[in-house]
Each structure stands twice: as C-alpha cells, then as structure tokens.
Amino acid sequence: MKEIMVVAEHRRGELRDVTWEMLSKGRDLVERIGAELSVAILGKGVSPMVDLLKPKAHRVLLVEDDLLENYNSETYEKVLTQIITDRKPYLTLIGHTATGMDFAPALAAHLKIPLATDCIGIEPEGESFLLTRQLYGGKVNAQVSFQKKGPFMITVRSGAFPAIEKDPLPGEILPILSSISGEGLAKRFLQYVEAAVGEVDITQADILVSIGRGIKDAENIPMVKELADLLGGALSCSRPVVDKKWLPKDRQVGTSGKTVKPKVYIAIGISGAFQHVAGMKGAGTVIAINKDPKAPIFSVAKYGIVADLFKIVPLIKDKIKELKKTKS
Amino acid sequence: MNIIVCIKRVPETADADVIIDKSGKDIEKGGLAFDLNEWDSYAIEEAILLKEKLGGTVTVLSMGGEESNESLRKCLAMGADEAIRLTDPAFEGSDGYVTARILSEVIRKLPYDLILTGTQAEDDGYGQVGVALAEILGIPHASVVNRIEVQDNKVKVHRELEGGLEEVFEIDLPAVLTIQTGINEPRYVSIMGIRKVAKKEIKAYGASDLNLSPQEVGVSGSDIRLEKIFLPPVGEGAEMLEGKPEEIATKVFEILKDKGGLV
Numbered sequence: 134m135k136e137i138m139v140v141a142e143h144r145r146g147e148l149r150d151v152t153w154e155m156l157s158k159g160r161d162l163v164e165r166i167g168a169e170l171s172v173a174i175l176g177k178g179v180s181p182m183v184d185l186l187k188p189k190a191h192r193v194l195l196v197e198d199d200l201l202e203n204y205n206s207e208t209y210e211k212v213l214t215q216i217i218t219d220r221k222p223y224l225t226l227i228g229h230t231a232t233g234m235d236f237a238p239a240l241a242a243h244l245k246i247p248l249a250t251d252c253i254g255i256e257p258e259g260e261s262f263l264l265t266r267q268l269y270g271g272k273v274n275a276q277v278s279f280q281k282k283g284p285f286m287i288t289v290r291s292g293a294f295p296a297i298e299k300d301p302l303p304g305e306i307l308p309i310l311s312s313i314s315g316e317g318l319a320k321r322f323l324q325y326v327e328a329a330v331g332e333v334d335i336t337q338a339d340i341l342v343s344i345g346r347g348i349k350d351a352e353n354i355p356m357v358k359e360l361a362d363l364l365g366g367a368l369s370c371s372r373p374v375v376d377k378k379w380l381p382k383d384r385q386v387g388t389s390g391k392t393v394k395p396k397v398y399i400a401i402g403i404s405g406a407f408q409h410v411a412g413m414k415g416a417g418t419v420i421a422i423n424k425d426p427k428a429p430i431f432s433v434a435k436y437g438i439v440a441d442l443f444k445i446v447p448l449i450k451d452k453i454k455e456l457k458k459t460k461s
Numbered sequence: 462m463n464i465i466v467c468i469k470r471v472p473e474t475a476d477a478d479v480i481i482d483k484s485g486k487d488i489e490k491g492g493l494a495f496d497l498n499e500w501d502s503y504a505i506e507e508a509i510l511l512k513e514k515l516g517g518t519v520t521v522l523s524m525g526g527e528e529s530n531e532s533l534r535k536c537l538a539m540g541a542d543e544a545i546r547l548t549d550p551a552f553e554g555s556d557g558y559v560t561a562r563i564l565s566e567v568i569r570k571l572p573y574d575l576i577l578t579g580t581q582a583e584d585d586g587y588g589q590v591g592v593a594l595a596e597i598l599g600i601p602h603a604s605v606v607n608r609i610e611v612q613d614n615k616v617k618v619h620r621e622l623e624g625g626l627e628e629v630f631e632i633d634l635p636a637v638l639t640i641q642t643g644i645n646e647p648r649y650v651s652i653m654g655i656r657k658v659a660k661k662e663i664k665a666y667g668a669s670d671l672n673l674s675p676q677e678v679g680v681s682g683s684d685i686r687l688e689k690i691f692l693p694p695v696g697e698g699a700e701m702l703e704g705k706p707e708e709i710a711t712k713v714f715e716i717l718k719d720k721g722g723l724v
C-alpha cells in the first residue's frame with residue numbers, strides 16, 4: 134500500500150504544532166487516496182513523544198540515536214535518505230519551518246524528488262497533487278503541480294491546516310537502526326541561545342498597537358506610541374522594524390518573535406506576511422490600517438481601514454482624547 | 462576569503478496594486494519598482510563586512526534578464542569585486558531546484574570559501590535555492606543565519622528559530638549560508654556610488670557556456686510547474702470601515718470602547 138510519511142518536528146522534548154497539522158492533513162490525504170500514514174521521529178529519548186504520535190498514524194518510524202539528540206541537517210538528511218530509499222513513501226510531508234527549511238531542499242535535491250515548498254493547500258489530483266502556495270508575501274496565490282511522477286515531497290506552512298481530532302490509528306512502532314556516525318560530520322551542533330528578555334512583555338498586554346514598515350522612519354514611531362499610551366496598551370511591531378533597529382527584538386510579533394493574544398491588536402502599516410500573522414491571529418479583535426486594500430492583513434482583521442496611517446492615526450488619537458474628555 | 466553571493470532582483474509589491482496579467486501566470490510588472498531582494502541585501506552586506514575584515518574577494522551572481530544588471534551594480538557599488546549574470550531564454554520558468562542547479566554550474570568554475578544567499582526570495586518565497594545549492598555542490602550549509610564568525614577553515618553560525626531562540630553550529634568551509642534579515646545594517650548606496658561602477662563589466666553566461674542543455678533547465682527541466690495565479694480573497698471576514706476620516710476615527714473609538722480597549 135502507498136505510504137504518506139510525515140517527518141515529526143520537535144525541539145527540546147516537545148513536538149511542535151506543525152507536526153499535528155501535518156498528521157491531520159496526512160490523515161485526510163491517505164483516506165482520500167487509499168494509502169497509509171506513517172510518522173518518522175528522529176531523536177534521542179523520544180519515547181514520551183512516540184506515545185503521543187501513536188494514535189495519529191498507522192506506523193511510527195522511530196530512529197533513536199545519541200547523535201540525533203539535537204537537530205542537525207546533516208544527520209537528518211542521512212537518516213531520512215535511508216528511510217525514504219527503503220520505504221519509498223509516495224509523499225513526504227515536512228514543516229516549512231526554520232528546521233524544515235534547513236533540510237528539506239537538500240534532502241529532495243539529494244534524492245532527486247520534486248519538492249514544493251511552503252504549501253497551504255494540497256489536493257490529490259489523479260496520480261499527483263495540486264498545490265496552493267503564495268507569492269509576493271501573500272498578495273498572490275499560485276496553483277502549482279508536479280511534472281514528474283511520485284514520490285513527492287512537500288513542505289507545509291505552519292497553521293495552514295487545522296489539527297483535527299479523529300479516531301485513533303494503530304500506531305505500530307517500527308524501530309529503525311540509523312547508520313550515522315559522529316565521525317566526519319561537517320556540521321556540528323554547539324548549543325541553543327535563548328531569546329533575550331526585554332523590559333516590556335508584549336505577550337501580557339491586553340492592547341497592542343503594532344507598527345510595520347509602513348511607518349517609514351524611526352522618527353514617526355512616537356506618533357503611534359502615543360496612541361498605544363492613550364489606550365493603555367503596548368507598542369509592538371513587525372520584523373523589518375526590528376531589523377532596522379527602530380525597536381528592540383522583544384517587541385517583534387511573529388514566528389521568529391512573540392506569539393501574542395491581546396484583546397485588541399491594531400496593525401498599522403503591516404502587510405500581513407504569514408510569519409507575522411502566525412504570531413497575532415489569536416488576538417481577540419484585530420483592527421488593520423493599511424493604505425493597500427489588497428494587503429493580506431485584511432484577511433485576519435475583524436475591522437479594516439484603507440487609509441494613509443499618517444492621516445488616520447492622528448485623527449483617531451484626537452477622537453479618543455476628545456471623547457475621553459467629554460466622558461470624564 | 463573568497464565569497465560568492467547569489468542575488469535576485471524582485472518587484473516591490475508590498476505597497477503596489479498587484480494585477481494578474483493576461484497569461485494568468487504572472488503579475489503585471491510594468492508599473493512596479495524593482496529592487497534587490499530584501500534578504501539578499503543583508504547577504505551582500507555580510508559578505509562585504511567579512512571581506513573588509515578578512516580580505517579576499519566578493520563575487521555576485523544573479524540569474525535573470527538584462528534588468529538584473531541594476532541589482533548587480535548596486536552590489537558592486539556596495540563593494541563587491543565582480544558580478545556575473547546567468548541569462549538565457551531557456552532559463553525562464555526554472556523552479557527552485559533548477560535555479561540552484563544553474564547557479565551551481567557557474568560556481569564550480571569559481572574559487573570560493575563561502576557562499577551566501579538570502580533565506581527566501583520576496584517574489585516566489587521558495588526558501589529553497591540556497592540549501593539545494595549546497596547539496597548540489599556537495600558542501601555543508603546552514604539556513605536562516607543571523608550571525609557568522611569565521612574561524613580559520615570553519616564558521617560558527619547562529620540559526621534563528623521560532624520564538625527568537627537560536628541554534629549555534631560549527632560548520633566546515635566551504636559552506637553555503639542562507640542569510641536572515643537583521644544580521645547587519647545594509648549600507649546605503651548613493652547614485653554617485655552606482656555611477657562609479659556603471660562601466661564595470663558584468664559577465665553574462667548562457668546555457669551553452671555552462672554545458673546545460675535547454676531540456677534540463679527552464680520549464681522543461683523543472684519538476685514544479687506554475688499552473689495559474691490568482692488574487693486570494695482579502696478581507697472577506699473583515700468589516701471595512703468607510704466614510705470620512707473623522708467618521709472612521711469615531712467608529713474606531715466605538716469599537717475600542719466596545720472591545721475593552723478604553724478604560
């Protein structure tokens with residue numbers, strides 16, 4: 134029987150959400166094309182995670198090795214090459230994450246398997262799949278297809294597929310002996326470095342006023358900061374604002390920054406790239422201000438305002454000041 | 462230290478009104494401004510910083526049409542020594558793997574200790590070319606790199622993970638590193654700076670120069686085919702606030718009051 138294989142992503146003893154999302158999508162696909170679902174987990178001392186994975190797949194391919202204690206693209210590539218060569222899964226699913234981006238393109242190139250990256254839609258189509266991915270920071274969607282026959286490889290965007298609970302699968306555990314050796318590795322893991330802790334914890338704020346590249350210049354920041362102050366909220370931002378050193382890293386919302394769930398999130402001059410949205414889509418009410426009516430941020434917003442931020446933000450501030458006064 | 466940097470010229474779409482063209486497979490590029498891919502501007506800056514510290518050369522490569530010379534010149538003005546453009550009608554429609562393949566063919570002819578690419582291109586967003594390139598060349602790599610320290614024939618790199626956590630690796634050279642934004646502050650290039658390098662030769666190589674047959678490149682050589690593009694539904698779930706700016710401001714105030722944003 135055909136096999137769809139998910140490569141489990143985990144870090145420091147914890148499975149990452151994208152793993153559940155891939156397993157859920159994988160389950161949907163195997164049911165539709167008549168295949169079986171397996172999940173490969175590579176690591177050291179991963180049995181607690183194996184217990185969690187068991188009910189999600191027909192098979193757990195378990196590779197335990199001291200050398201797999203920490204993720205390393207080089208060891209991952211070797212082990213996965215071995216597994217894929219042996220088992221020939223029809224489709225391999227990998228997260229389009231900092232980890233998946235680091236090994237999937239090399240693994241696919243090595244095995245000469247077609248790879249479609251960062252997919253947000255996967256539909257079976259005859260003997261192949263039709264995929265949806267995004268171009269231009271999410272402003273354009275593309276439908277892409279594979280030109281070769283399977284096996285295929287796809288990296289999946291985090292958050293693109295919901296993790297849906299279904300009745301358990303057998304989860305037969307299949308231990309696999311890895312043939313890697315520590316000798317001659319050209320890439321060696323040294324350590325983790327924790328994210329720096331800042332003075333303001335934006336994850337605790339009820340109201341976040343968040344700025345993006347649309348703010349144009351550091352000197353425009355106080356204008357928006359005042360809005361945050363008026364609302365008793367905190368100021369956060371998208372990545373380019375941090376890259377330009379206009380605000381410290383601890384203010385950054387998104388995959389490589391913080392995940393926030395405030396009551397109100399006001400996105401000002403932020404386009405809404407998925408790496409940003411991943412960090413704020415759990416917010417209660419999202420208000421987006423952007424001069425571009427096609428900005429992807431409007432897809433996650435509850436309220437949208439198409440306007441020049443430099444015109445509208447001062448007016449909003451005035452209104453708040455005025456109405457606050459009449460109230461008191 | 463000889464460094465190669467792969468760069469791409471991309472349209473600036475964040476602020477622009479994006480329209481799908483007649484082919485249904487591309488956007489209308491006519492009215493758009495173009496620039497060096499954001500991630501690549503950090504990659505070229507990093508290469509020049511390393512050169513300034515350690516000596517050596519920086520060579521920039523780009524696969525693209527004549528217009529790509531503009532971005533290559535920007536890199537020369539920033540301090541790169543040489544620029545090479547890979548160009549051939551047959552290259553058009555190359556997917557991520559084939560792009561890496563084409564780049565690898567010219568890189569094989571050059572001396573190098575380190576290759577830098579961007580983490581992703583703003584247009585196609587594959588996040589694939591750099592890592593595939595390393596595999597094709599048979600050298601190690603690290604992606605999403607936000608710090609580099611060169612130590613003799615190795616580099617110590619920090620990889621940026623989710624939540625701002627970093628992973629530190631030691632990698633033997635030569636290697637490919639895909640660079641994340643924020644690793645440095647790309648220098649400003651003045652018009653004068655660009656003028657100074659206006660006459661500098663940019664070598665151009667086509668498929669035959671690289672011993673690539675037209676069948677292995679472009680659409681025919683690619684495993685991934687773009688069928689069509691379309692504009693995603695935007696703002697379907699959003700209530701758009703319209704009216705005079707003052708009215709919008711009042712509505713925002715009401716919403717904030719309602720959602721507990723005003724205490």
Ligand SMILES: Cc1cc2nc3c(=O)[nH]c(=O)nc-3n(C[C@H](O)[C@H](O)[C@H](O)COP(=O)(O)OP(=O)(O)OC[C@H]3O[C@@H](n4cnc5c(N)ncnc54)[C@H](O)[C@@H]3O)c2cc1C
Nearest residue numbers: 345346347371372387388389390402403404409424442475
């Ligand atoms: C591995 C990886 C991790 C990443 N992690 C993150 C992350 O954690 N967080 C994050 O934010 N990004 C992250 N990114 C970057 C992400 O892909 C985008 O590049 C980034 O989010 C874009 O930021 P932006 O929306 O501020 O800028 P842009 O995309 O340039 O958008 C600017 C917006 O401002 C609008 N605008 C301009 N002027 C005005 C005006 N006067 N009034 C109103 N609107 C205006 C424009 O219409 C546009 O929509 C990551 C990328 C990678 C590859």
Ligand SMILES: Nc1ncnc2c1ncn2[C@@H]1O[C@H](COP(=O)(O)O)[C@@H](O)[C@H]1O
Nearest residue numbers: 467468524578579581582587588589590
């Ligand atoms: N046509 C190209 N010419 C040169 N380098 C490229 C080209 N396409 C992609 N790259 C490099 O590969 C990186 C990642 O691109 P991508 O995999 O397309 O997201 C870019 O930041 C560039 O450094």
